[in-house]
Amino acid sequence: MRSTRPMPGNPWPHDMTLTVEDRPHTLLELLWIREAHGLDPADDAPPPLVDRPAAAARRVDEETRARWTEVWPRIWGDAVAHAATDPDPALLDRAFATTLSPDEREAVLARIVGPTARDAFGVEVSDDPAYRAWERRGSEAHLATHLTTLADSPERRDVATLADAWRRGLARVVTLPCRGTYVRQIGPHALLVTDEVRSDAAAYRAALDSFGRGPSERPSRA
Structure with a gap:
């Protein structure tokens, strides 16, 4: 979604690029673990998943569950921070360097x-029939949402508000299949929202309006 020169009448700025990550694998796994294992992390976590998973088939004992509940916010925060960044091309190139040892390649x-x-x-946490069933349903639902044209995308629909957010530094939108409204700026260039927010024009414009603004600068409209 970028052209090399301005196009008269096109509301999309010719040099604006945006990445939409609407199937963030690690974040989805962590949300599944939270709900399928009944974790209740004391943190500013997203709302419940729209497609509530069945309980994990591979249950863990209460001691393990308590430890997982404690560690979940930390790994979630680390994964969200990584999701806010684009892949480093230099690292991608380095991963295929023939001079790397196996340990060095694994680290890269x-x-x-x-x-x-x-x-x-x-490693066995996602080797669970309940996870595979839930992940398959999610993949099928995700594919179904992509049977529309680019012109019908939320970003084209709300391009004026999106362009303003881009000028304030927005380069990446990460979405979660969670219920209701959840909007967080994650890092200097990314926004985390629910699929529901992105699909609703008014809610998405409000989320985009909030990006890159301090508390006193955020618009008061819903």
Whole structure:
């Protein structure tokens, strides 16, 4: 969504680029763990998932569950911070360098992928029939939402407000399939919202309006 020169009559600034991450894998895994294992982290976490998952088939004991509840906010914060950034092309190039040892390549790949649910909850956490069923439903629903044209996207719909946010530094929007309204600026260039916010014109414009503004500068309209 970018052209090399201005296009008269086109409301999309010719040099504006924006990444929309509407299927953030690690964040989805962490949200599934929170709900499928009944964690109740004491933090400013997103609302419940729209598609509430069944309880995990691989249950953990109460001691493990308590430890997971304590660690979840930290790994969530780290994963959100990573989701707010675009991949570093230099790291991508370095990952394929033939001079790297296996350990060095693994370290580079870990920096590219960022924090994962497995880091805190073990490699077997997503090897669960309940997770696979929930992830399959989510993938199918996600695919169904992409059977529309670019012109119908929320970003085209609300391009004037989006362009103002872009001029204040917005370069990336990350969405979550959670209920209701949840809007957070994550880092200097990214916004985290629910799918519901992004799909609703008034709510999305309010979210975009809030980006890059201090508390005293935020618009008062809903």
